[in-house]
Amino acid sequence: MTDPDAGTDGERPQRCGYIGLVGRPNVGKSTLLNRLLGMKLSIVSRRPQTTRNSILGVQTRDDTQFIYVDTPGLHGRQKKALNRYLNRSAVTALRDVDVVVMLVEPQRWTDDDELVLEHLRQLDRPVIAVVNKVDLIPHKEELLPFLEELAGRYPFREIIPLSAEKGQNVEPLEEVIRGYLPESVFYFPEEQVTDRSQRFLVAELIREQLMRTLGQEVPYSTSVALEAFEESDRLIRISAVIWVERDGQKAIVIGNGGQQLKRIGQQARRQIEHLVEKKVHLELWVKIREGWADDERAMKSLGYDEN
Template sequence: MMDASPFRAGHVAVIGRPNVGKSTLVNALVGAKISITSKRPQTTRHRLLGIATFPEGQLMLVDTPGIHREQKRAMNRMMNRAARGALDGVDAAMLVVQAGRWDDEDGLAYDALKAAGVPVVLVVNQVDRMKDKTALFPYLAKVSAGRDFASVHPVSALKQIGLQDLVRATLAHMPQQDALYGEDEITDKSQRFLAGEMVREQLMRQLGDELPYATTVEIENFEVDGELLRIGAVIWVERSGQKGIVIGKGGERLREIGARARQQMEKLFESKVFLETWVRVREGWSDDEAALKSLGYHD
């Protein structure tokens, strides 16, 4: 007997203010870690496509930098343009918010989606962290009032709660068509790009409050040597004083960054990895449009 429901496939922008768990959600739906995560806002700097394939359809999830008000540097302006640009040509959008919270930046993200004219699915993430569970329904009523959401989904991306209903509801907005990617494809980004992101994830996780935002990673070398991947990564900082902080006493911090990044690469690439890292100075790279482009940043 044939399945009555047609296969659906389409693109979904995943939008929200910084640090609400957009990348964790994309990773959970894709079933693999393709977007880096940390507790710091603005960990995601690039637009990335996560491909989530299910028996009933395929979602191409466009993970984006968080939309934020402050546009101090070229980097921040580029990230905002990337987030807004993700709305071009999508079939629907997920607005991801933190359970119990709605502020000006959430409103900014909603307004951008409303202007794009696509169905907006509200994803209320981190419901597992709400201490007072009775506050959830009043909160949902409050944020839904006067706003046009196609559906509302309380979820925990980290604990994978509520994701099946979210997938089902989002697929309903996708066009009826065959899968656009193979079942084993999980992202449009290259292994080279993902390797750089995994080094940067460790910088975000292991350095102090300000320094991660003054660092970026460039993969200088990516070679397949039989069953081994040989990868050379340059960590760029903006001032010479920052170089010693990244390297750490006796090179200890840089070794730790490299070791943890290598473990993540081996897990995702399913291959042994030999990783070398260097730290170099490029003054003012984060506020220089030309430098950003040369380092692989695009809006």
């Protein structure tokens, strides 16, 4: 069978472009990005709004360079400046992409899903719908009514059911995306996998453990900032501050006798060592900055800057 994208010499043209991964919170955007890259780049937890910054993940395969943009989950509740920042960050990231991948969950359509569509209607971009987490549906024929309903909501170019966590049907998605990327030289060196610094990724890994370890509300009032990152041949010494908004939150993060903070540090250190491929000495401190999540100046000082 002849490849319709191949030229007269049998070779496919080189393609490169940006792909925006968008959806409401907790639909699996970061899990899908990590699966597409074949490595862990974006942090993942079961908590909504784990992703707070748009992150580029670069995957170069033969004649194609996929530049994925993982965005914060779009959501209607904007009680604090942090919530408004997350929405602006997601919408801004979509302005310059070549194709959009919208993730939804099977058998479930919410007001936040509709909010995502409202923003997509304002873009002149091809949109592919991904129905994630289909591994949770025991009888796949049960998906058909939802897929038909989804097709009626928006003129998606394709609708692809898959499981990002299990890796089911992810390769066909990649090939579909390729067809919508422009012919172009590569924008990044072939070995580069992200535009983010190692310091940023380290801070994210610490925050991931906060999200996974703490209770329902406290993680959303925490932020992580590195104060020291000293690298030698065999060891990296890292000092980081976990910022919270209130005394009670500080006590929860530290735990009885400091045990909670110790556990968070141990788990984060293992993840960081895997990232940097060196031994790591990690020191964590917990400090209070009242109301930082509703103070745009404080947020900017903590690294939440859209520019």
